[in-house]
Amino acid sequence: MTEAQLTLPTTDLSPTQKTQFVKLEKKLRRNVGQAIAQYNMIEDGDKVMVCLSGGKDSYAMLSILMKLKESAPIHFDIIAVNLDQKQPGFPEHILPEYLDKLGIEYHIVEEDTYGIVKDKVPEGKTTCSLCSRLRRAVLYKAAKNIGATKIALGHHRDDMIETLMLNMFYGGKMKAMPAKLVSDNGEHVVIRPLAFCKESELIQYSELKQFPIIPCNLCGSQPNMQRQNIKRMLNDWNDQFPGRIESMFTAMQNVVPSHLCDSELFDFKSINSTSGIINGGDTAFDEEVIETPQDLSPKNHLNTEQLLNVIEVK
Numbered sequence: 001m002t003e004a005q006l007t008l009p010t011t012d013l014s015p016t017q018k019t020q021f022v023k024l025e026k027k028l029r030r031n032v033g034q035a036i037a038q039y040n041m042i043e044d045g046d047k048v049m050v051c052l053s054g055g056k057d058s059y060a061m062l063s064i065l066m067k068l069k070e071s072a073p074i075h076f077d078i079i080a081v082n083l084d085q086k087q088p089g090f091p092e093h094i095l096p097e098y099l100d101k102l103g104i105e106y107h108i109v110e111e112d113t114y115g116i117v118k119d120k121v122p123e124g125k126t127t128c129s130l131c132s133r134l135r136r137a138v139l140y141k142a143a144k145n146i147g148a149t150k151i152a153l154g155h156h157r158d159d160m161i162e163t164l165m166l167n168m169f170y171g172g173k174m175k176a177m178p179a180k181l182v183s184d185n186g187e188h189v190v191i192r193p194l195a196f197c198k199e200s201e202l203i204q205y206s207e208l209k210q211f212p213i214i215p216c217n218l219c220g221s222q223p224n225m226q227r228q229n230i231k232r233m234l235n236d237w238n239d240q241f242p243g244r245i246e247s248m249f250t251a252m253q254n255v256v257p258s259h260l261c262d263s264e265l266f267d268f269k270s271i272n273s274t275s276g277i278i279n280g281g282d283t284a285f286d287e288e289v290i291e292t293p294q295d296l297s298p299k300n301h302l303n304t305e306q307l308l309n310v311i312e313v314k
Contacts, residue, residue, distance in 0.1 A: 013208065021208045025067070028205060031196040032064045039180045041191040042150060044074035048191075049148035051139055052082045052106075054095060054214030056206035057154035061194055063209065065152065066104070080106040081142050083135055085114045094212045107146065111138045128225065136184060143188050151183065151190045158199040160192075161248055162230045170226060174260070176252060 013021060036042050050065060052058045065078055082095050092108075099106040113134040121130055143151050155177050164176035179195040182188070194202070206213070238245045257265040258279045271278070 017208060021205075024201060024205050024208065025064075028060065028064050028197055028201060029067055032061075032193045033068060035179060035193055035195045036068070036191075039191070039195075041180055041193060042072075042074070042076050044076070046076040046149045047147055048076055048078050048150045048152050049139075049143050049146065050078055050080045050152045051154065052080045052095065052099075053154065054082065054212075055154070056211060056213060057156055057194060057199075057202055059209070059211040059213075060197075060202050060205050061152060061154045062104075065193060066102070078104060079146055079148065080104055081139065081146070082106070082108050083113070083138055083142075084108055084110045085131075085135075086110065086112040087114045091214060094214055098212055107142065109138060109142050113138065128227075140183055140185050140188055149189065151188050153190060153192050154194055155192045156194040156197045156199050156202055157249055158231070158234070158245070160195065160252070161234065161245065162227055164248075164252065165230045165234070166226060169230070174262075 042048060048065065050058070050062050052062060062078070062080055069076060069078060080099055084090065084092060096106075096108065111134075113131065116134060117131050139151065142148075160177040160179075164174070167173045167175040177192065180189065180191050183190050234245060256279050260266070263269070
């Protein structure tokens with residue numbers, strides 16, 4: 001397989017689009033490579049099962065992993081797996097045709113999880129929880145059957161932040177999606193190679209690559225889901241205060257248990273007057289990292305009084 005087959009979209013791009021595409025693919029490749037290295041996601045001899053849903057994220061993950069495989073200093077195999085959930089009108093031909101053109105090994109697993117979800121979940125209720133559990137069970141079984149050592153999922157940075165906010169607001173936990181974990185059944189290692197990738201860049205990459213996107217009729221029919229509300233909130237916040245999303249993700253990688261309230265993570269009971277200053281002591285807010293807004297107009301930023309209240313909150 002040539003590099004052109006791996007990278008170039010199905011139709012010609014303008015010179016500007018080609019330049020844009022090359023830069024974007026290099027950035028995504030760098031981010032995926034960084035995540036793989038930082039969390040030791042893929043090792044020599046691994047057989048990586050890439051879960052392909054037909055959405056932009058999993059297509060991008062497969063494309064970038066195929067690029068990395070060509071230049072990686074280690075050997076690993078890639079097997080694409082798609083779960084056909086038997087949704088009415090699902091275009092069964094699209095993924096096989098696409099994967100045949102790539103010349104990659106793949107498996108289409110057929111399970112009527114759609115029917116189970118529609119039968120068990122009352123009309124108007126969110127289907128994602130049950131659908132997700134059923135999908136995981138089927139994919140774990142598929143990974144075992146093909147001898148996969150790693151299961152790659154297409155969740156990106158924004159998914160991880162949204163999950164953190166969902167758990168904080170609705171679950172009462174400081175918990176997000178980890179970049180690497182052991183599967184629910186304890187038998188597999190699950191990885192998220194897109195952990196450092198922005199959704200906006202994956203959307204742009206998908207458009208330039210012209211992936212044959214297959215929409216999910218289950219999720220797509222639920223515009224009022226809590227996750228969608230969180231996504232809108234974060235996007236609005238990011239439009240008003242650029243850079244805050246990046247700061248939130250950085251914070252997820254810089255956790256300070258001594259300044260939270262979980263006594264299972266930090267031994268608060270043993271602290272006494274001889275313990276010494278721990279992680280800055282009573283400095284609850286690291287003011288030196290605050291960027292002073294250039295424009296304090298109500299349209300773009302909090303006013304001066306609001307900024308003071310934020311800083312002074314204890």
